[in-house]
Amino acid sequence: AQRVTQPEKLLSVFKGAPVELKCNYSYSGSPELFWYVQYSRQRLQLLLRHISRESIKGFTADLNKGETSFHLKKPFAQEEDSAMYYCALRPYNFNKFYFGSGTKLNVKP
């Protein structure tokens, strides 16, 4: 069965420090992986997806099929990055999404 695991409920870092939000998944086929973000009092929105290989707001994520991971990274965290981050998986060519339990990132000044 498909499963997305985000092992950290809360991650606190200081401004300017590197940040890595972990995401591991279990799926035997080809997955599409996404990171969604929810800022305070805002709607959940897409941050990035692995197939686009973009860097959004300084964040990057690489799909590692060997380790079944899709960790989100940013070299220098900013206070405005404080938010709830969700990793999500969609089995390729299927219509269902599976979300992780989320990691709350707190960037301290």
Add this chain to the structure above:
Amino acid sequence: NAGVTQTPKFQVLKTGQSMTLQCAQDMNHEYMSWYRQDPGMGLRLIHYSVGAGITDQGEVPNGYNVSRSTTEDFPLRLLSAAPSQTSVYFCASSRTSGDTQYFGPGTRLTVL
């Protein structure tokens, strides 16, 4: 262009009552979905639709019904509310299931 709208924003029900959560989008998206968000469990897919007249079950469909008579609307019905259905409900839409999902603001439901 309002995007994805949900009504109501808040609702309190008594056990056994029924109600419908409304979801509408004005982006002509084919794919629409309902999620519930519970502490420590993230978002879980309840039902989804790939177009008008087509719906299917997600991960946690029990206790919920959906229909999709138009492209724009995708209501979620609770037939007999239970305290276990206390949650925040999100509706989302996208052009197709593989495209970026746009989320509504959510409905906070409490069942007493």
